Amino acid sequence: MTKPAKKAARAKRKPAAKPKKIAPARGLTPAQFKKIALSFPGTAEGTSYGMPSILLLGKFFTRLRKEDNSLVLHAGSIDEREMLLEMDPATFHITDHYKDYPGVLARLEKLDAATLKAMLERRWRKMVPKKMLKAAGVVE
Numbered sequence: 001m002t003k004p005a006k007k008a009a010r011a012k013r014k015p016a017a018k019p020k021k022i023a024p025a026r027g028l029t030p031a032q033f034k035k036i037a038l039s040f041p042g043t044a045e046g047t048s049y050g051m052p053s054i055l056l057l058g059k060f061f062t063r064l065r066k067e068d069n070s071l072v073l074h075a076g077s078i079d080e081r082e083m084l085l086e087m088d089p090a091t092f093h094i095t096d097h098y099k100d101y102p103g104v105l106a107r108l109e110k111l112d113a114a115t116l117k118a119m120l121e122r123r124w125r126k127m128v129p130k131k132m133l134k135a136a137g138v139v140e
Helices: 003-013 030-037 078-087 113-127 130-135
Strands: 043-048 051-056 059-065 070-074 103-107
Touching (some): 030 113, 051 113, 103 113
Antiparallel strands (some): 043 051, 051 059
16 A cells, blocks of 8 residues: 555545534523523513513513623622622723722623522522522522
8 A cells, every 4th residue: 555545545544623612602692691580480570660671570680781781780789899890891891870889890791601690599589589499499
């Protein structure tokens, strides 16, 4: 067998290269945000202070700020908000309006679904009555 024929035979025997795993892209669309936010029991679309929002049992839960394509999220405390701002300033930011409130703004194009779900679930757990937690199968 000639050298080129041997090389061709070896090439045929090699298994196909596995496709490289691509890391999931960060960033959400407004539709993805809405789908995640409305997946929590008790949530509905509504308004808060005249702005389209996602409400939980009639109270503010989250919203998309169209003026800067950011989400309004509850950080738990001002200290936790400051930690988020320091750890990931590309994603999290605030405006003067939120400086005295434990809210944080998250840029939609930088936020990933897992982080959004975790932040909303934490807030959801604090807002709903215990019987609703039990009905949802959440152990406290």
